[in-house]
Amino acid sequence: MRARGYLSRVAEGLSSVFLDCSSGEPTLPEARAAWQTATTSGWGDPRRLHRPGRLASQALDAVRERVATHVGARPDEVVLTGPLAPTAQAAVAGLALGRRRAGSTVVTSSVEHSAVLAAAAAAGDAVPVPVDRLGRLDLDAWTEAVGRPGVALACLQVANHEVGTLQPYAAAAAACREAGVPLVLDATTALGRVDTTDLGAWSVLLGWAGAFGGPASVGFMVVRRGTRWRAPYPADDHQQGRWPGVVDVPAAWSAAAALDAVVADSDVVAERQRRLVDRLRDGVGGRVPDVDLAGDPVDRVPHLLTFSALYVDGEALTLELDRAGFAVASGSACSAESEHPSHVLAAMGALTHGNVRIGLARTTTEAEVDAFLDVLPGVVSEIRARLGAT
Amino acid sequence: MSADEAPALTLDCTGMRCPRPIIEIARHIGEVEVGALVQLLADDPAAEPDVAAWCRMRGHELVSSEPPHFLVRRAL
Numbered sequence: 001m002r003a004r005g006y007l008s009r010v011a012e013g014l015s016s017v018f019l020d021c022s023s024g025e026p027t028l029p030e031a032r033a034a035w036q037t038a039t040t041s042g043w044g045d046p047r048r049l050h051r052p053g054r055l056a057s058q059a060l061d062a063v064r065e066r067v068a069t070h071v072g073a074r075p076d077e078v079v080l081t082g083p084l085a086p087t088a089q090a091a092v093a094g095l096a097l098g099r100r101r102a103g104s105t106v107v108t109s110s111v112e113h114s115a116v117l118a119a120a121a122a123a124g125d126a127v128p129v130p131v132d133r134l135g136r137l138d139l140d141a142w143t144e145a146v147g148r149p150g151v152a153l154a155c156l157q158v159a160n161h162e163v164g165t166l167q168p169y170a171a172a173a174a175a176c177r178e179a180g181v182p183l184v185l186d187a188t189t190a191l192g193r194v195d196t197t198d199l200g201a202w203s204v205l206l207g208w209a210g211a212f213g214g215p216a217s218v219g220f221m222v223v224r225r226g227t228r229w230r231a232p233y234p235a236d237d238h239q240q241g242r243w244p245g246v247v248d249v250p251a252a253w254s255a256a257a258a259l260d261a262v263v264a265d266s267d268v269v270a271e272r273q274r275r276l277v278d279r280l281r282d283g284v285g286g287r288v289p290d291v292d293l294a295g296d297p298v299d300r301v302p303h304l305l306t307f308s309a310l311y312v313d314g315e316a317l318t319l320e321l322d323r324a325g326f327a328v329a330s331g332s333a334c335s336a337e338s339e340h341p342s343h344v345l346a347a348m349g350a351l352t353h354g355n356v357r358i359g360l361a362r363t364t365t366e367a368e369v370d371a372f373l374d375v376l377p378g379v380v381s382e383i384r385a386r387l388g389a390t
Numbered sequence: 391m392s393a394d395e396a397p398a399l400t401l402d403c404t405g406m407r408c409p410r411p412i413i414e415i416a417r418h419i420g421e422v423e424v425g426a427l428v429q430l431l432a433d434d435p436a437a438e439p440d441v442a443a444w445c446r447m448r449g450h451e452l453v454s455s456e457p458p459h460f461l462v463r464r465a466l
Contacts, residue, residue: 292447310447311413333408333436341408341436351443352436353409389413 017368020327022161022304022359027258028213034257035215038250046249047237056249063256067220070263071187071205072197079221079242080252084188084208085115087219088155090232090243091184091204092119095153098228099182103150107181109137109157109167110347116155116186116206117343124152128347134296135165135348143175153182158190158199162331162344162357163295164277164304166190170200177201182227192262193270193301203227213362214258215251262362273302273360276369280305280358283373288380292351303360306331308345309380311389312354320383321356324375329357354380397429397461398422404458408436412444419450419464426464433458 018026042059044052064078081087092106104124108117111131120126129142137156146154154176159166169185176183182203187196192212199205203224210216223229223242235241262269278297285293290310309317314332321328331342332355341352360369384390399422403411411432419428430441441460445452451463 290447292443308443310444311409311416313407313409333434339435341439346439349439349442349446351447352439353412387409387413389409389416 017326017364017372018361019358019364019368019372020329021361022329022357024210024216025213025262025361027215028261028362030261031209031214031254031258035250035254038253042249042253044249046247059249059253060247063252066256066260067207067222070191070196070259071207071222072199073205073222074225077222077224079223079239080247081219081221081243082217083210083219084113084186084206085118087206087208087221088113088116088119088184088186089122091206091221091223091229092116092123092153092155093232094223094229095182095184095204095227096123097230097232099152102181103152105148105151107142107145107151107154109142109155111135111160111162111344112155112157113161113186113188114343116157116184120155131347133349135160135163135294135344136296136299137167137172139168139171139175142172146176146181147179151179151181153184153203155184155186157186157188158196159194159301160295160344161189162304162342163306163348163350164189164300165296166194166299166301169202173200173202176203182229189301189304192259192266193303194266204229209255209258212258212262214255217248218251218255220255269362270302273362273364276360276364276366277302277305277358279366280369280373283369284376287373287377294345294348294350305358306345306350307356308332308351309354309356310351311387312380312383313387314353314355316383316386317354317356317379320379321375324379326372326375329359331355331357395427398426400429401431403430403432403434403437406432406434408432408434408440410434411437412440415441415462416444416448419462422464424464424466427453428462428464430460430462431458432460 042056044056046057064075067078068075106120106124107127108120110128130138184204185202186206188208188211205222207220209218292308294306314330318330333341345352438457449465453461
């Protein structure tokens with residue numbers, strides 16, 4: 001039945017199988033319901049002493065408590081912020097400020113999210129540490145880099161947002177602690193996908209609700225007690241001066257509901273997604289000639305798969321797949337807003353043209369994956385023929 | 391590469407966007423002997439990672455990569 005529904009949607013020309021959850025999951029019903037509840041009763045200014053204010057303040061306390069539980073922190077360490085870019089800037093700039101006397105070097109992996117790399121470049125002298133062919137951090141080079149004099153801070157992701165490879169975050173954090181260097185750990189891709197309650201000796205942890213089906217306006221920065229972090233902006237009386245401006249309480253409440261929901265059934269969803277990505281990996285590798293599969297096939301987050309087809313341009317591939325009913329992302333140049341190909345693929349030595357990035361939704365079915373595998377070889381060979389590359 | 395080893399073929403793909411330069415070198419590398427060199431000129435930002443990845447996938451040797459100049463030795 002599902003296959004027939006899929007075909008009729010294709011006949012209508014709709015891109016209806018959504019496989020673009022690498023950077024964000026569509027809003028969860030739980031998040032939408034929570035937002036509606038909170039706009040009814042949690043709209044007050046949490047700094048006020050009246051009842052609506054107290055309700056909002058209690059809601060924020062509960063949000064911090066729930067986030068803290070999921071990342072193994074204390075509620076008073078949780079700062080509610082905005083999207084990943086300003087959150088990363090605040091984390092990195094704040095540590096750079098607090099560690100001015102130690103130096104100005106910011107060590108990162110070469111495959112961090114572009115928002116983190118931009119924050120590192122703006123805050124000091126950025127030193128990117130290379131990764132291997134699977135996109136995994138070179139731990140020896142990392143240990144050496146954070147151990148040099150003059151390092152203010154380091155930044156590492158738990159898992160890569162494009163290819164899914166898990167980083168050796170605990171060992172990298174231990175190396176930072178040994179060197180006395182605070183670590184910004186970007187948990188954006190990992191939250192709700194893997195267990196994040198014990199991620200090692202990080203100093204500041206980053207998360208973003210859009211990645212796990214909450215509102216895209218909400219992120220968080222968890223600053224461990226004792227961390228030398230200074231607000232890189234004028235402090236106000238919201239959140240003890242750690243993030244300026246009023247907090248959107250219903251959005252924060254909705255974000256907490258989304259995180260609770262994804263963590264609650266993450267075992268079941270992860271197991272299903274892991275199997276589906278294995279199926280996709282085998283199918284793409286077996287049915288499309290001259291394809292470069294990226295990322296670690298085993299040691300990864302469950303929902304991501306990235307591959308590149310030789311002699312195909314990513315823009316055409318994305319558009320033809322959309323026409324066939326599948327929404328995917330691409331790290332190829334010209335297929336996004338950038339003229340440059342994905343820095344992640346380039347750093348790994350992966351092929352950057354003809355790139356497809358799949359992020360399974362929580363609801364993606366085996367029938368949808370199989371339908372994609374049925375369509376892909378024909379789409380690729382048609383584009384190759386058009387480009388005279390067969 | 392020895393200093394006197396000249397490329398057997400030069401492909402000028404300046405101004406072309408990827409994957410076109412990669413398609414061109416794939417199409418023409420068969421025109422030189424096994425072990426001979428092909429020089430590729432390509433200034434697209436994706437050429438540097440993609441020439442290297444293509445060589446890896448195809449088994450050719452990337453002798454030098456100094457964008458926009460690439461030197462590839464033909465394998466089988």
